[in-house]
Amino acid sequence: MTAAAELIGVTQRFGSFTAVDAVDLAVPPGKLTTLLGPSGCGKTTTLRMIAGYSAPTSGTIRIDGIDSTRTPPEKRNLGMVFQSYALFPHMTVADNVGYGLKLRKVPAAERRARVMETLELVGLAHLAGRKPKKLSGGQQQRVALARAIAIRPRLLLLDEPLSNLDARLRVQMRTEIRRIQAETELTVILVTHDQDEALEMSDEMVIMNEGRIVQQGAPQQVFPRPADRFVAEFLGYENFLTAADGTPLTIRPEHLRLAEQAPGLPATVADVAFRGVDLLVSLDVVDPSGATVRLLADVRGGTAPAPGSSVTVVTPDDHLVRLPR
Amino acid sequence: MKRPVTAALAVVGYLIMIVPIVFVVATAFTAGSTLRFPPDGFSLRWFGEAFAYEPFVEATISSVQLAVLAAALALLIGVPATLAIHRGRIPGKGLVEGLFLSPLIVPELVVGLALFQQLMVGLDLDNFTALLVGHTALMLPYAVRVTGASLALADPALEEAARGLGASPLRAFVNVTLPVLRPGIFSAGLLSVVTSFNNVPLSLLLQGRDFRTLPVTMLDYVQQSYDPMVAAASTLILAATVVIAVIAERTVGFAKIFGGISR
Numbered sequence: 001m002t003a004a005a006e007l008i009g010v011t012q013r014f015g016s017f018t019a020v021d022a023v024d025l026a027v028p029p030g031k032l033t034t035l036l037g038p039s040g041c042g043k044t045t046t047l048r049m050i051a052g053y054s055a056p057t058s059g060t061i062r063i064d065g066i067d068s069t070r071t072p073p074e075k076r077n078l079g080m081v082f083q084s085y086a087l088f089p090h091m092t093v094a095d096n097v098g099y100g101l102k103l104r105k106v107p108a109a110e111r112r113a114r115v116m117e118t119l120e121l122v123g124l125a126h127l128a129g130r131k132p133k134k135l136s137g138g139q140q141q142r143v144a145l146a147r148a149i150a151i152r153p154r155l156l157l158l159d160e161p162l163s164n165l166d167a168r169l170r171v172q173m174r175t176e177i178r179r180i181q182a183e184t185e186l187t188v189i190l191v192t193h194d195q196d197e198a199l200e201m202s203d204e205m206v207i208m209n210e211g212r213i214v215q216q217g218a219p220q221q222v223f224p225r226p227a228d229r230f231v232a233e234f235l236g237y238e239n240f241l242t243a244a245d246g247t248p249l250t251i252r253p254e255h256l257r258l259a260e261q262a263p264g265l266p267a268t269v270a271d272v273a274f275r276g277v278d279l280l281v282s283l284d285v286v287d288p289s290g291a292t293v294r295l296l297a298d299v300r301g302g303t304a305p306a307p308g309s310s311v312t313v314v315t316p317d318d319h320l321v322r323l324p325r
Numbered sequence: 326m327k328r329p330v331t332a333a334l335a336v337v338g339y340l341i342m343i344v345p346i347v348f349v350v351a352t353a354f355t356a357g358s359t360l361r362f363p364p365d366g367f368s369l370r371w372f373g374e375a376f377a378y379e380p381f382v383e384a385t386i387s388s389v390q391l392a393v394l395a396a397a398l399a400l401l402i403g404v405p406a407t408l409a410i411h412r413g414r415i416p417g418k419g420l421v422e423g424l425f426l427s428p429l430i431v432p433e434l435v436v437g438l439a440l441f442q443q444l445m446v447g448l449d450l451d452n453f454t455a456l457l458v459g460h461t462a463l464m465l466p467y468a469v470r471v472t473g474a475s476l477a478l479a480d481p482a483l484e485e486a487a488r489g490l491g492a493s494p495l496r497a498f499v500n501v502t503l504p505v506l507r508p509g510i511f512s513a514g515l516l517s518v519v520t521s522f523n524n525v526p527l528s529l530l531l532q533g534r535d536f537r538t539l540p541v542t543m544l545d546y547v548q549q550s551y552d553p554m555v556a557a558a559s560t561l562i563l564a565a566t567v568v569i570a571v572i573a574e575r576t577v578g579f580a581k582i583f584g585g586i587s588r
């Protein structure tokens with residue numbers, strides 16, 4: 001199966017700064033792939049190179065197997081949703097959505113039908129005659145989505161589409177974008193710095209750091225097996241310790257268990273924070289290598305241990321992740 | 326008010342500006358025949374006289390012609406130049422922009438004198454051409470400023486979005502960027518017309534026998550006779566200026582036009 005988009009050794013330099021560093025990436029067709037990483041890791045730069053807004057310093061970009069490295073954006077037939085939405089302020093919602101079809105010389109009647117069909121897909125048919133300024137942020141976001149989808153693009157590119165929405169709407173739109181992706185069967189690349197968003201939405205997630213891809217795979221594979229300490233920290237693994245043979249280990253706070261006695265690691269309770277449904281217990285633990293490390297345990301149920309008391313910490317083997325040295 | 330001194334100064338400033346205007350407007354409606362305050366009775370007589378006075382009518386037509394042509398020329402030069410400065414890859418952008426803004430700083434008398442020597446004496450051009458060049462130069466800063474401000478406000482992603490949807494660079498510019506700039510350009514044009522229409526120093530220096538602007542003609546008139554007809558004419562100009570300024574303000578806002586000229 002050919003990849004919908006393929007990056008081969010793609011590098012982008014701005015002066016002496018390397019924003020994207022020899023990235024190899026194959027985006028599976030008909031799936032939702034997220035580019036996930038902290039601010040400044042090169043996600044937008046990567047997406048803009050795929051869209052054709054900037055040419056890579058070196059490397060090759062293939063779209064549907066065809067070398068498109070130097071193809072201008074207007075010849076790529078990709079749908080892009082910008083973080084600012086970039087709706088044309090002087091056009092109505094319908095004209096925004098129909099703009100790409102007009103450029104493709106789709107006859108007026110068919111154009112209208114396709115605009116309405118697309119607006120219905122995003123649930124905005126009743127606002128077709130409005131100007132963008134008179135829409136809420138969430139509605140503007142849907143218009144931007146509709147405009148990108150209306151041209152039936154080969155790829156749908158979304159740059160942090162949810163980051164300008166309030167928290168509740170953001171969570172709602174995750175499902176919404178998944179539904180639209182499923183209905184249109186489009187290949188989607190979504191940029192985000194929110195790991196929850198990526199975990200929930202992705203078929204495939206690509207984690208970037210400092211211009212490089214550090215791990216790629218389905219959320220079900222990536223989440224329990226972070227490839228290195230950076231990914232582990234990014235995904236919320238807060239506890240790092242060392243095995244007797246020196247191998248770095250990590251475990252999530254919710255997987256630590258507190259026990260009365262051995263087997264386990266001896267620990268002293270440093271602090272207890274009550275958080276409603278659970279307790280966050282800070283512990284000074286003597287790890288298998290003999291070093292004392294500060295670990296966090298996310299405990300549900302049971303009574304809160306007293307600060308200063310001695311406890312035993314159990315690290316279940318199936319949740320303990322070995323990291324490269 | 327948090328700053329009483331500043332507030333008081335502002336009030337005094339406005340009074341100094343407004344009181345003479347009130348006097349002029351009031352005397353324009355006098356029934357008597359001298360420029361005196363308070364006016365003797367009320368009549369529209371002097372407005373009728375002003376409309377019937379041939380030199381004023383002719384000069385008004387000349388002034389409007391000059392103002393519209395100069396404003397159009399300034400936009401025609403200023404808008405593309407600004408686009409080139411902001412979007413293009415021109416070395417020394419700041420210098421070029423500074424050059425276009427310089428008429429704001431150079432005293433108009435100096436500009437007028439230079440134009441008089443170079444164009445009218447040196448090249449033997451008629452005074453209308455010299456006036457047109459002078460006024461166009463004077464209007465350029467508005468065109469450059471307003472276009473620059475509108476461009477800075479326009480999201481660069483707009484043009485990219487249009488490109489992504491299939492528009493060539495030119496098409497994206499025409500379909501998306503230009504409409505976003507349009508209100509700014511429109512109001513720059515209006516303000517240029519007003520500024521040119523009300524200009525005295527340049528018009529005075531570059532006046533000729535066959536082409537005179539209204540302010541210069543009015544100045545001449547005042548030197549000979551001192552009746553309320555000038556006040557009536559001034560009031561009419563004032564009214565027209567206010568209307569145009571309000572339209573300009575409604576479309577873009579002065580803050581954007583005049584704000585941050587020095588940056």
Ligand SMILES: Nc1ncnc2c1ncn2[C@@H]1O[C@H](COP(=O)(O)OP(=O)(O)OP(=O)(O)O)[C@@H](O)[C@H]1O
Nearest residue numbers: 014017019037038039040041042043044045046193
């Ligand atoms: N045109 C440019 N010129 C110079 N440096 C740039 C340019 N575009 C991006 N960069 C730099 O490249 C790096 C990656 O930028 P990019 O916008 O791709 O990050 P990002 O992963 O999208 O971050 P964010 O989550 O903040 O949007 C940043 O350090 C940025 O400052």
Ligand SMILES: [Mg+2]
Nearest residue numbers: 043044045159
């Ligand atoms: Mg970004």
